[in-house]
Amino acid sequence: MILYSIVPFEVVFKDYYERDHQSKIEMDYLGEKVVVVPLSNNRYRIERLISTSPKAYLNPKLMPGSIIQGDELS
Amino acid sequence: MREEDRVTFGNTSVTTPDVPIDNNTNLDEIKELGKASIKTKKGNIHCLTVIGQIEGHMVLPPQNKTTKYEHVIPQLVAIEESEEIDGLLLILNTVGGDVEAGLAIAEMIASMSKPTVSLVLGGGHSIGVPMAVATRYCFIAPSATMTIHPIRLNGMVIGVPQTYEYFDRMQERVVQFVAKNSKISKDNFRKLMLKTGELANDVGTVLFGDEAVKHGLIDETGGLRDALKKLYELIEDDKKKKEGNAHNKASEELQ
Known part of the structure; x- marks a missing residue:
């Protein structure tokens, strides 16, 4: 990978190896496959959407970073 | 008949x-x-904001704010395909990022058939430059800056002439894309990239809003009002062109 940025490589990748790797789970949400990271209180944060439907990527509920309740997942 | x-x-x-x-x-x-x-009279627009680092093949550590290319690329497909969206407004405030991911997004935007307008606010540095020029018309806020500098080496570097050659070619991709999609010449862009005495610990140039316009990199200085006005103008032009084409085609078929 070539980084082309004004931020130095060392700053961008600080703690890259030290950080604890969060457990990521693949689940279904609103009929689409999403990769989520569990948070506290039965909440999950979307990390990534896996779908072949371009429309799904415009749905704000499926954007990476949005928080969802655990009981909405299957 | x-x-x-x-x-x-x-x-x-x-x-x-x-x-x-x-x-x-x-x-x-x-x-x-x-x-x-x-549809509204003026048309519907979609606003895509690109902030922080452009995240490419590697997931960056959490202290970085990132724009994920694997999410943006299908979004662009959806925007291009959607009947409800007439134009795209691209707002940029980025420090750069992955070359491949940035160029991929820029190429996608450059090859869209719908009207696109970009607005650079704050900064559009490094790989943000090709992304800004990829749209049909680009604006930069007068206070915004763009840093143009060479691609740096990172990771394992083998001290052979081929390494230099390789990086020169990687850089050439950016130079070619920018020259093709803006009014700046390849030579001038390379000159800005390799200029000394501008940056504290690097070669390259920092361009302010009006300097970027003067070099032909960006079309105009302006703000949100100007960008939206231009986008609606482009949408209007496109609609007229489409109607004209449909009409010509219909009359051709009749003849």
Whole structure:
């Protein structure tokens, strides 16, 4: 990978190896496959959407970073 | 073609110019198909904001704010395909990022058929430069800056001439894309990239808003108002062109 940025490589990748790797789970949400990271209180944060439907990527509920309740997942 | 057909067709092609085929098409569609795609007079736009680092093949540590390319690329497909969206406004405030991911997004935007306008606020550095010029028309805020500098080496570097060659070629991809999509020449862009005495610990150039315009990199300085106005203008032009084409095609078929 070539980084082309004004931020130095060392700053961008600080703690890259030290950080604890969060457990990521693949689940279904609103009929689409999403990769989520569990948070506290039965909440999950979307990390990534896996779908072949371009429309799904415009749905704000499926954007990476949005928080969802655990009981909405299957 | 029979004589009477020719007469009727001839008549319609004379009376139709400039008049939309049917003013009630929208209304009929709602009644007949239950489709509610009424468009606002000016058109609908989608706003895509690119912030922080452009995240590419590697997931960056959490202290970075990132724009994920695997999410943006299908979004661009959806925008291009959607009947509800007429144009794209790209807002940039980025410090750069992955070359491949940035160029991928830039190429996607450059090859869209819908009107696109970009607005650089704060900063559009490094790989943000090709992304800014990828749109049909670009604006930069007067206070915004763009840093143009060479691609740096990272990871394992083998001290052979081929390494230099390789990086030169990687850099050439950026230079070519920018020269193709803006008014700056390849030589001038390379000169800015390799300029010394501008940056504290690097070669390269920092361009302020109006300097970027002067070099032909960006089309105009402006803000949100100007960017939106231009986008609606482009949408309007596109609609007219489409109507004109449809009309020409129809009259050609009739002849």
